[in-house]
């Protein structure tokens with residue numbers, strides 16, 4: 001399977017890039033992240049061109065990274081700036097550098113040619129910088145499955161009624177159909193469940209009584225970002241098409257790193273419009289999310305095992321697959337566009 005190269009992939013939470021170098025693998029490529037001049041994050045091929053020592057085994061010095069074997073030092077653009085014991089620097093003494101951006105508390109790496117990096121393709125969420133919203137850090141969850149299996153899951157609200165019964169779902173939504181549409185790189189799938197009991201995640205806040213209307217809007221930005229807008233309001237208060245900010249509203253954000261064909265990392269965190277500054281609520285909600293996402297991990301890893309042991313198996317298609325199919329169509333179309341474009345090919 002090919003990957004889209006000309007796009008941004010999350011490599012790490014910004015907070016994970018500290019004083020020292022950090023190795024990450026994206027699309028099968030080993031990358032070293034470090035804070036260079038002025039704290040700006042740099043991303044280089046994690047390989048010293050001398051004896052192939054991973055640069056991540058070295059140390060960060062003077063805004064560059066010093067190889068841990070013989071001390072060759074590279075700046076944030078991959079140019080060699082020092083070779084201990086000699087004055088001349090061979091022209092081949094350089095390392096590939098990746099374009100880097102920070103957004104939504106994450107470090108994003110452009111996997112195509114750095115000069116082609118397109119800032120407008122970074123996914124944004126206005127509420128992230130809005131003081132009315134709590135932004136609660138989450139975790140990086142390693143999953144032994146192809147990233148598109150996780151993407152399928154994140155275009156699929158129907159599974160919560162079965163997989164996440166102690167957190168994100170309950171029986172009230174079992175028979176409620178989902179609707180979906182696609183536009184550009186985005187797939188949206190949603191449904192409302194009216195006049196039903198609250199799901200456990202909201203019931204545990206103590207802020208919900210009686211029957212509620214609740215919603216799920218799953219926004220999937222191909223290839224690797226899911227923003228799930230879900231919430232709860234007293235039955236009849238806002239109704240579908242009403243102002244969801246009048247209810248208890250959460251954005252669960254998943255930024256997926258495709259590590260290689262069979263592994264990915266789900267960088268998850270959440271935003272919410274209630275309980276700002278409530279550390280106990282932060283922890284309680286994160287516990288629920290951790291439980292839920294571990295349930296997803298278990299089922300996705302089991303599926304990955306079955307898929308790899310039965311190549312060519314043709315799954316039955318259901319109505320709930322419309323959105324995952326749309327998402328995969330978008331990814332396929334982008335891969336085909338890159339394959340057909342000599343300019344994009346050259347960027348590889």
Ligand code: FES
Pocket residue numbers: 048049050051052053067068069070071072
């Ligand atoms: S292996 Fe890096 S300087 Fe020798």
Ligand SMILES: [Fe+2]
Pocket residue numbers: 153159160163164292293296
């Ligand atoms: Fe799930």
